[in-house]
Amino acid sequence: MTDVSDPVLLVRGDREFLVEPGEEMGTDLGVLEVPVDVEPGDTIETHLGDEFRVRRLRGPDLFHHFERTGAPMVPRDVGLVIGETGVSRGDRVLDAGTGTGVLAASMARAGASVVTYEQNPDFAAVARENMALGGVSDDIEVRTGDVTDELEDLASSPDSFDVLTLDTADAPSIVARASDLLVDGGFVAVYSPFVESTREVVETAREVGLANVRTRETIQRELDVDDRGTRPSTAPVGHTGYLTLARNE
Known part of the structure; x- marks a missing residue:
């Protein structure tokens, strides 16, 4: 019911x-x-x-109905983050680069408790409205500000995070503190549309000793199926970005 x-x-x-x-x-x-x-x-x-x-309401509906403040993470990329990190009930997630809030809301719907940071106050206000619309306000705290300004306090907190998700230009500086933020075995997932920033994240993750560092380009092709035959569609955008994953061990 x-x-x-x-x-x-x-x-x-x-x-x-x-x-x-x-x-x-x-x-x-x-x-x-x-x-x-x-x-x-x-x-x-x-x-x-x-x-x-x-x-x-189902999780993928959030992508289509949340008010947008930029390009939201598409459902296939959300699925990769949740599938690769195993976000589930009882997990604590630290997220930076809230934007529209599709990823944060999807993780909350999977049962996680999420603290997410958005630097733009107007975007943060929209994200809070989206969380209410998505029925996950009780599970998400949208904080206005730069997470890098609070890394010391977050790292010294007795309550570590299970997963760290980042979609922000300063991701490398946050990845550098991943071991202080995460529980043993916790995951880092960094999304970026650019190769250059992805490379910097990978190099930082290796320098600080994170394990299983790997990057995947997220590509998906849709098929056109009609009376003439079946072929890959030429209309949708196949590439969306790069997802770097690592683990705190």
Whole structure:
């Protein structure tokens, strides 16, 4: 059963709206009044009689419905981070470069408790709104500021982190303190669209003695399937970035 505070998706054809129970929303098909006790599988009519189906919010939906303050991490890259680090219930995650917040929210939905840093105050405010919309506000603390200014306090805290995720230009300086921030066996995952910054992260990780340092380019091709035949699509962007992974041992 859906908690009455959880947002849901209202779907009709190619239209999707992420809404909260009790919300009223105007659409081109009329006004939608969402009941407080709305459940996935319900049908809601606009005041003009057009029906929307209620669907439960899933993790990949965050990418499409969060308000954007830049280019969010795409679902396949989020999946790689979660799959390679094993983020799960009970983990503590330190994240830097919140942006839209798709990665942080996805890790929280996997059961982790996340502290994430965003330097831009406006972006941080949007990220907090996104966390509320995604139903994960209780599991994520969005801090406004530069994480490098707080590394000493974070490193001296008795509560170490299980995973460190970075999508920020100053990632090497944070990777340099990874051993002080992470539990034994904890993971570092650094995402970057550029080869140059990726190389600096790899070199830093090796210099400080992190183990299993490796980098993967994230590439994915979609296929066009039609009556003529099947072939790789030429439309979508195949490359998104580079993901560097390492472990504290």
